[in-house]
Amino acid sequence: MYVGIPNPNFIVPLDKMTIEPEGKSKFKVLYNPESYTQSRSVRYAEANGVSTNTPVVQFAGGTMEILEFRLFFDSMSAGTEVGGNLLDQAKFAANSLLPTLGKMVDVRNYTKKVYSLMEIDPDKHVPPLVKLEWSSLQFKGHLISCKQNFVRFSEHGIPLRAWLDCTFQEFVAPLKANLPRPLESPDTTKYRTVHQGDSLWSMSAKEYGQPEQWRAIANANGLANPRMLRTGSRLVLPALK
Structure with a gap:
């Protein structure tokens, strides 16, 4: 025993x-x-810049x-x-x-x-x-x-x-206060005031749901350098067909 x-x-x-x-x-x-093991990641999207040697990099969101x-x-x-x-x-x-x-x-x-x-x-x-x-x-x-x-x-x-x-x-329950406002119709011309920290990429993602449409905003406003946005200026966001 x-x-x-x-x-x-x-x-x-x-x-x-x-x-x-x-x-x-x-x-x-x-x-x-x-x-x-616990892990998470974030995503960054790239788009070819206008008259630049490097792409425009924009934070595209994180993961759970x-x-x-x-x-x-x-x-x-x-x-x-x-x-x-x-x-x-x-x-x-x-x-x-x-x-x-x-x-x-x-x-x-x-x-x-x-x-x-x-x-x-x-x-x-x-x-x-x-x-x-x-x-x-x-x-x-x-x-x-x-x-x-x-x-x-x-x-x-x-x-x-x-x-x-x-x-x-x-799983993270969404909070109503943190939910983004509904996207407006992309086939209607809109005007937005530039605030500090804004970028054409983020505006395009927010307004159209398509970050790559930043070129349409740049062309509509005659912006040679999309990175040079002046705070307080007013931009036209053209309608997308």
């Missing part, structure tokens, strides 16, 4: 990552990810944050270290004592909790919004990609072990 240091999970249970789909009960992962990690699932393991409720832990503990031929806990019963987060909610017609919590990690978004890799099976062909590669995309 083994005598030694007890499993520390009996003394201080591991803080498990929890996943909570909107409108549904949250659940814990069986094993915490070994690592996770991406969270990526890999989850491990193993129905052959003992139950003391896995997540889930006491019933799940007891089921895993009992299953671990059986020979491989007798192991009947299908790991897909647990992987599908994650994999199904991409299924469309019949009431809202979109996949559910998901909240992830793991200590200091607090993330709200949608599961946009999930790859299941089943790597071990029982003699009956039941999947017993799997890896899930998950990619979540951040």
Whole structure:
């Protein structure tokens, strides 16, 4: 009989990552990810400048944050270290004592909790919004990609072990105060006053929804150098056909 240091999970249970789909009960992962990656990016657009050797570069917007990690699932393991409720832990503990031929806990019963987060909610017609919590990690978004890799099976062909590669995309609720005003019709001539920091590129994107139409504004106002805008001057924004 083994005598030694007890499993520390009996003394201080591991803080498990929890996943909570909107409108549904949250659940814990069986094993915490070994690592996770957070990333985001910004986009810059370029257009050939008028009488210049270098293109005009304009910030075109940013992207939502991406969270990526890999989850491990193993129905052959003992139950003391896995997540889930006491019933799940007891089921895993009992299953671990059986020979491989007798192991009947299908790991897909647990992987599908994650994999199904991409299924469309019949009431809202979109996949559910998901909240992830793991200590200091607090993330709200949608599961946009999930790859299941089943790597071990029982003699009956039941999947017993799997890896899930998950990619979540951040969701930020729009604030009415920060929403851009609706684009006016591009087939109507308009006039705008130049403010500090304005550029033909940003005006074109804002008024026409097409940043590349800055040339039309430059031509309509006889601007030889589109970078030289005088604050307070009034520009005509021609109608686009």
